[in-house]
Amino acid sequence: MNRNHLVCVTGGSGFIAAHTIRGLLERDYRVRATVRDLSRTAKYSFLNQLDGAGDRLELVEADLLQPGSLREAVDGASTVLHMASPYTINAEDPQRDLVAPALEGTRSVLEACRASESVSRVVLTSSIAALTDEPDSNHVLTEQDWNSTSSLSRNPYHYSKTVAERSAWTFMEEQRPGFSLVVINPFMVIGPSLGPSLNTTNQMIRDFITGVYPGILDINWGFVDVRDVALAHILAMERPEARGRYLCAAENLHMRDVITVLRDGGYGRNYRLPSMDLTGTAATMFVKLLSWTQPKDTGTYMRTHLGRHLRYDNSKIRRELDLSFRDIAPSILETAEDLVRWGHLPAPGTSR
Numbered sequence: 001m002n003r004n005h006l007v008c009v010t011g012g013s014g015f016i017a018a019h020t021i022r023g024l025l026e027r028d029y030r031v032r033a034t035v036r037d038l039s040r041t042a043k044y045s046f047l048n049q050l051d052g053a054g055d056r057l058e059l060v061e062a063d064l065l066q067p068g069s070l071r072e073a074v075d076g077a078s079t080v081l082h083m084a085s086p087y088t089i090n091a092e093d094p095q096r097d098l099v100a101p102a103l104e105g106t107r108s109v110l111e112a113c114r115a116s117e118s119v120s121r122v123v124l125t126s127s128i129a130a131l132t133d134e135p136d137s138n139h140v141l142t143e144q145d146w147n148s149t150s151s152l153s154r155n156p157y158h159y160s161k162t163v164a165e166r167s168a169w170t171f172m173e174e175q176r177p178g179f180s181l182v183v184i185n186p187f188m189v190i191g192p193s194l195g196p197s198l199n200t201t202n203q204m205i206r207d208f209i210t211g212v213y214p215g216i217l218d219i220n221w222g223f224v225d226v227r228d229v230a231l232a233h234i235l236a237m238e239r240p241e242a243r244g245r246y247l248c249a250a251e252n253l254h255m256r257d258v259i260t261v262l263r264d265g266g267y268g269r270n271y272r273l274p275s276m277d278l279t280g281t282a283a284t285m286f287v288k289l290l291s292w293t294q295p296k297d298t299g300t301y302m303r304t305h306l307g308r309h310l311r312y313d314n315s316k317i318r319r320e321l322d323l324s325f326r327d328i329a330p331s332i333l334e335t336a337e338d339l340v341r342w343g344h345l346p347a348p349g350t351s352r
């Protein structure tokens, strides 16, 4: 009876967490989700509208930098899905805004789980960012890979995810707590949002549509639908045999492919999809030079990703968690429709 199991989800108002909470409620679990500030109801009140929320969802306040709040949040839970972590590319103070909450938060959650004695499994949301911050076109990424190049001054979001995940595995090795740890490493997560906030990755789709990019750049990403990422966390929690890390990406798409999907889906007219081809070698060099005019961390990200072809092997998650991924083209279009629905993008026909 899943109803007997209490699952704690940190960062409940988040894009991925909300879908995960919905999936857990659908499977009849009791859920305790943390939010940073209970008084900011606009951010999370949609969670209370989910089917089953009335009698099986509890919202509690917790901050990653306040260990006591996390101890209370995990107390009595059989599983903890630790998803809260700041997700932003540009941070004013990377140590304060990214690394401290990611690293200290992860350590505090694990410490709280050890102290609680009720927790038998923790599923941690890590990222491709913990695998690499500069894809090598000649290397196929697997769960064996670790990002060894990021720092506070180079792709600090990637750094925050790397040190947080590393410290989780170190904790398991050194402390040998009574619970197991499974880690999900999603790539670029897109899809419809259950709440009003605009996620950083969906914002990238909006930026494509609204003309933020001067042209089509030589860059590609591994995309995955948010509903698949949520399901991956639930399967990682439910399957006793799940272990280690799980690279979580469905499909690799070049920016050119994403633009084509959007144009064919009707986002060409009335919007400002890029059309200038900036994918050649000379153009890529030029864009790398231009990247120095961008906000610092956007610039670094561009210089470490332009002209590189991401390759990866997602067979472990498909085999061990039995996960089959949705096609990404429909997800891209659903993301765009959802941006309109939430007012992040003007409706077709109203934009110049």
Ligand code: NDP
Pocket (backbone or CB within 6 Å): 010, 011, 012, 013, 014, 015, 016, 017, 035, 036, 037, 043, 062, 063, 064, 065, 083, 084, 085, 086, 087, 101, 125, 126, 127, 128, 161, 185, 186, 187, 188, 189, 190, 197, 199, 200, 201
């Ligand atoms: P969101 O920005 O939607 O959610 C992040 C959540 O973390 C929010 O609920 C936020 O709370 C919470 N949070 C941030 N800082 C703190 C803090 N100091 N104390 C407590 N809570 C905090 O991001 P996603 O749903 O996209 O990301 C969820 C996880 O997935 C993160 O760990 C992220 O690194 C990871 N990930 C995301 C990918 C993506 O493409 N979206 C790809 C790979 C990994 P609040 O609402 O109060 O700000």
